[in-house]
Amino acid sequence: xxxxxSRPFWPxxxxxLGAMTLFGAILxxxxxxxxxxxxxxxxxxRKATFWALVSGIPAYIVLRVGAQWIYSNEGxxxxxxxxxxxxxFAVSDAGLLLLLASIGCAYWWQRSGRPxxxxxxAGLSCLYLALLxxxxxxxxxxxx
Amino acid sequence: xxxxxxxLMLHISAAFxxxxxxxxxxxxxxxxxxxxxxxxxxxxxxxxxxxxxxxGIGVAGTLIFGIWLWHELDFGLDAWxxxxxxxxxxxANALGGIGGRHQERSRKLAEQLATAGDTSTDELRALLxxxxxxxMSWLAGLATLAILVLMIWKPGS
Numbered sequence: 001x002x003x004x005x006s007r008p009f010w011p012x013x014x015x016x017l018g019a020m021t022l023f024g025a026i027l028x029x030x031x032x033x034x035x036x037x038x039x040x041x042x043x044x045x046r047k048a049t050f051w052a053l054v055s056g057i058p059a060y061i062v063l064r065v066g067a068q069w070i071y072s073n074e075g076x077x078x079x080x081x082x083x084x085x086x087x088x089f090a091v092s093d094a095g096l097l098l099l100l101a102s103i104g105c106a107y108w109w110q111r112s113g114r115p116x117x118x119x120x121x122a123g124l125s126c127l128y129l130a131l132l133x134x135x136x137x138x139x140x141x142x143x144x
Numbered sequence: 145x146x147x148x149x150x151x152l153m154l155h156i157s158a159a160f161x162x163x164x165x166x167x168x169x170x171x172x173x174x175x176x177x178x179x180x181x182x183x184x185x186x187x188x189x190x191x192x193x194x195x196x197x198x199x200g201i202g203v204a205g206t207l208i209f210g211i212w213l214w215h216e217l218d219f220g221l222d223a224w225x226x227x228x229x230x231x232x233x234x235x236a237n238a239l240g241g242i243g244g245r246h247q248e249r250s251r252k253l254a255e256q257l258a259t260a261g262d263t264s265t266d267e268l269r270a271l272l273x274x275x276x277x278x279x280m281s282w283l284a285g286l287a288t289l290a291i292l293v294l295m296i297w298k299p300g301s
Contacts, residue, residue: 009296009297012296013292013293013296013297016292016296017289017292019160020159020160020163020164020167020292021163021164021167023160023163023164023167024163024164024165024166024167024168024170024171025167025168025171027164027165027167027168027195027198028167028168028171028172028195031168031172031191031194031195032172032191035187035191042184042187044179044180044181044184044187044188045187048172048175048188051175052171052175055171133157133160136156136157136160137153137157140152140153140155140156140157141145141149141150141152141153142145142149
């Protein structure tokens with residue numbers, strides 16, 4: 001896993017660790033919501049989906065703090081930033097909304113058991129997983 | 145994009161699969177340990193299997209694209225941090241395998257109990273919280289974390 005050159009250790013380490021952990025938490029939520037969708041009688045799967053999503057919050061914070069730390073260290077100003085940074089920030093900001101919306105819907109699903117809530121949770125989690133993949137591809141391949 | 149950029153992108157993608165898949169498996173395992181009924185434990189431990197192909201792709205990809213990058217970037221055979229990462233990669237996989245077998249034993253017992261009244265027993269609780277079995281999975285996670293540290297730090301390069 002050769003990840004980067006000539007960057008300070010801690011900010012990049014925290015950013016990458018947070019991103020990978022967040023990906024894992026959302027992956028767990030996708031797996032659980034898929035299983036819960038197929039077996040609506042199993043309430044514990046809905047509860048597990050909720051907690052898997054909640055476990056993504058600390059990972060998101062670590063990812064975001066690391067990102068801002070690197071951004072400040074490297075002297076970017078928001079003017080003429082490379083495309084890959086823009087993609088990273090866009091996914092990060094939209095991702096927070098997606099994560100919070102998923103958690104809210106998962107809570108609603110856990111309490112009500114309504115299939116619509118389950119479909120929304122599964123859809124939002126899958127979308128977030130895909131966006132995270134786009135972000136890491138853009139950032140590791142330095143798109144643009 | 146240059147060859148190195150492509151390789152770096154594929155290597156990091158594999159790392160996301162490796163670490164992310166392991167985190168997902170750890171979350172499912174933790175939820176299984178905390179479940180109330182054996183049927184719930186068995187069901188959550190069965191879902192851990194879904195993460196295995198993802199981890200497998202990550203494990204293979206990090207090694208293949210990592211060695212390729214080693215060659216492309218001319219790090220040389222004296223780059224001890226790469227050798228240390230390879231050793232840790234082997235350790236992480238070996239310990240993860242042992243931890244996985246422990247989870248499989250727990251799942252089989254939970255499935256047996258689920259069909260026989262679905263009431264938890266001391267044996268299942270002890271197996272799920274077995275410090276030795278769980279230590280293997282945690283140590284595999286620590287070895288993976290150490291690889292990540294070495295890959296970002298790259299001491300001596």
